[in-house]
Amino acid sequence: MTDTVIRAENLSKRYKIGERQNNVTLRDVIANFVSAPARLFRARKPQSANGDANHIWAVKDVSFEIRRGEVVGIIGRNGAGKSTLLKILARVTKPTTGYADVRGRMGSLLEVGTGFHPELTGRENTYLNGAILGMSKKEVTRKFDEIVAFAEIEKFIDTPVKHYSSGMYLRLAFAVAAHLETEILLVDEVLAVGDQRFQDKCLKKIGEVRQHGRTVLFVSHSMMAIRRLCTRVLVVEHGQVSHDCDPMDAIAGYVTEDVGRSYSAQASAETPTITSATVHVDDGSLLLSVQFRSPFPLVPPVLGFVMYDPMGTPVFGTNTRIDPPHPEPQPSAAGHIEVLIPTTHFRPHCYLFSLWLGDHYSDYCSVQNALQVELHDDTSSKLPPHVIGSLRVPVKWRYRPAVDLPQPHGGS
Numbered sequence: 001m002t003d004t005v006i007r008a009e010n011l012s013k014r015y016k017i018g019e020r021q022n023n024v025t026l027r028d029v030i031a032n033f034v035s036a037p038a039r040l041f042r043a044r045k046p047q048s049a050n051g052d053a054n055h056i057w058a059v060k061d062v063s064f065e066i067r068r069g070e071v072v073g074i075i076g077r078n079g080a081g082k083s084t085l086l087k088i089l090a091r092v093t094k095p096t097t098g099y100a101d102v103r104g105r106m107g108s109l110l111e112v113g114t115g116f117h118p119e120l121t122g123r124e125n126t127y128l129n130g131a132i133l134g135m136s137k138k139e140v141t142r143k144f145d146e147i148v149a150f151a152e153i154e155k156f157i158d159t160p161v162k163h164y165s166s167g168m169y170l171r172l173a174f175a176v177a178a179h180l181e182t183e184i185l186l187v188d189e190v191l192a193v194g195d196q197r198f199q200d201k202c203l204k205k206i207g208e209v210r211q212h213g214r215t216v217l218f219v220s221h222s223m224m225a226i227r228r229l230c231t232r233v234l235v236v237e238h239g240q241v242s243h244d245c246d247p248m249d250a251i252a253g254y255v256t257e258d259v260g261r262s263y264s265a266q267a268s269a270e271t272p273t274i275t276s277a278t279v280h281v282d283d284g285s286l287l288l289s290v291q292f293r294s295p296f297p298l299v300p301p302v303l304g305f306v307m308y309d310p311m312g313t314p315v316f317g318t319n320t321r322i323d324p325p326h327p328e329p330q331p332s333a334a335g336h337i338e339v340l341i342p343t344t345h346f347r348p349h350c351y352l353f354s355l356w357l358g359d360h361y362s363d364y365c366s367v368q369n370a371l372q373v374e375l376h377d378d379t380s381s382k383l384p385p386h387v388i389g390s391l392r393v394p395v396k397w398r399y400r401p402a403v404d405l406p407q408p409h410g411g412s
Contacts, residue, residue, distance in 0.1 A: 005087065005184060005215050006066040010098035012239075013059040013084050017322060020328045023212035058084040060239040061098070068104075068183075071206075071216040073226040073247060075254055085236065086110055086186050089217070104183030104215070105133055109174055122153060122172050122367060125161055125308035129176050143179045150205070151175040178205045184215045203228060208212075223251045252310040252350055256372045259352060263370040267293040272364040274357050279371045281317045286341040292354060297331040298359035304337070308352045315351065315390045316341075321360075347392050348377045 059081045066072055074082050087093040089100055090108040116125045126147060130140035148157050151171040153164075161169060172198040177185060187206065206229055209216060220226055226247055228234060235243040235251035243250055272294035279288045290303055306321030320329075320337075328333070351373055356366040 001102070003067045003069075004065050005068050005103050006064075006217075007101040008062055008064050008089070008098070011059055011062040011085070011088060011095050011100060012057060012097040013081075013088060013093060014055050014057050015266070016055050024118075057239050059088065062239070062241050063098075064234065064241060064244060066215060066217070068215055069210075069213045070232055071210045071218065071230050073230035073233040073250075074219045074236060075221070075223075075226060075233060075250065079107040080236040081239035082236050083110065083188055084239075086188055086217065086219060090186050102184065105135075105181070106186065107133060107177040107182035110186065110188045112399040116161050116169070116173065119160055121160055122148075122151075122157040122164070122235040125172070126176055130180055133180055133182060135180060139181060143181070147172075147175045147179045149235055150179065150201075157303060167195070167198075174202055174205075178202075179211060182214070184217075185209060186217045188219045190220055223255065223328075227251060227311055248310075255310045255312070255369075256350055256352065258367050259372040261371060261373060263367065267365075269295055271295070271410055272298060272357050272359075274365050274367055274370075277353075277355060277367075277370055278351060279373045281343065281373070281375070282340070284343060286343055286375075287338060288341065288353065288371075289336070289338045290357075292334065292365075293338050293359050294364075296331045297333045298357075299331040299361070300329045300359060301332055301335055301337065301339040302358045302360065302363075303337045304356045304358070305339070306354045308354065309339075309390050310350055310352070315346075315391075319356075343375055345392050346375055347388070347390050348375050349390050350374045351390075 031050070062085060063403070074085065076082050084093065086108070087110060088095050089102060090106065090110060092108075092110065093104075104177075117128065120128065122167050123144075126144060127137060127140050130137070148154055151168075151174075153172055155170050156164065159397060164172070174187075177187070185206075203225055206216060207220065210229065216229070218229060222306065230247045233243075233245060233247045235245075235250050235254055243253060261279055263274070265275055267273045267275050272292060275291050275293050277288070277290045279286055281287075288305060292298075292301065292303075294301075300320075302320050304317065304321070306317035307315045309315055329337075352369050353371040353373075354366070354368045355370050356363055358364050
């Protein structure tokens, strides 16, 4: 028996620009979901893939397989087609061409409120979702207390969900999707609605789902969450899967895709501007070089930078306010600032630089992920930086003999 639980073949979805999608009723949702565990979701009538200026392909010729127990992250820019792809797999949207073969009970959390009926209470929606997934009332009852406790809405469980806040809606929706006994869980970027504590709680729960051998597809813009949870990542660009690889390789390529070793911008007639910047390795140090222009003298010019790893974690940063140069620069409306950063304490890795420009009084210009540079060192530890961190700090180890502890007195 094959371990493949999701197989997509040449999936495409075309939308007509300006066309509204038909509303999906509760009856439609139930009709779509109450089916055999193995279901082939195929386009009714394949259409020409050529399209025209009045149409846009949200997903185009996507093929992949996902095996049982995999946690697969899906990343990409806004509008890349990630959410449309999940909606096709969740049977919410029909593909224009191609098909998706999904084998097993599926739970999905695509948008806040998807699958909930606003007139029903939280309790009724929980049982309704269980029924849609093909579960008995007894199965849902067994999980019900866990769901309510996780969602933290005990006082409101018998209130119609149309009165819920977006946060309450999200908590219950995620709790239902994660606790009901489905073999496959689809999660879109909805965790951003919750606060940080609840996001961490959700990520921990997804980790537990993974440990029980369930399959998870997880769309997120959080590279930390992708790295923490996923065993594999699909990178989606312009409706197509451009990479299918290890999470670290996928994240590094995705984050640094549009970032180079140089940066340039047009000077502004109104505010100070970083007009160009470069970074490269120079005799054991990183040489960061920045040029600026300003419509008025900066008193004095202040440059700051922050180095990040590909996960977006700050590694090191400083600026000329807290670490002033000697001698201090004179007021200037244009100039060139260089800083040497020793590489001794950095592990081999790809690092990104964000820059900002100001003076003694204000900050005027900032550029996120302006530059990147890769450090290499064949003599370093073979453990990757995401396991042991990006900094390599000298430490002193000390071994001491064991201390004999007094033995407890035995009772009489």
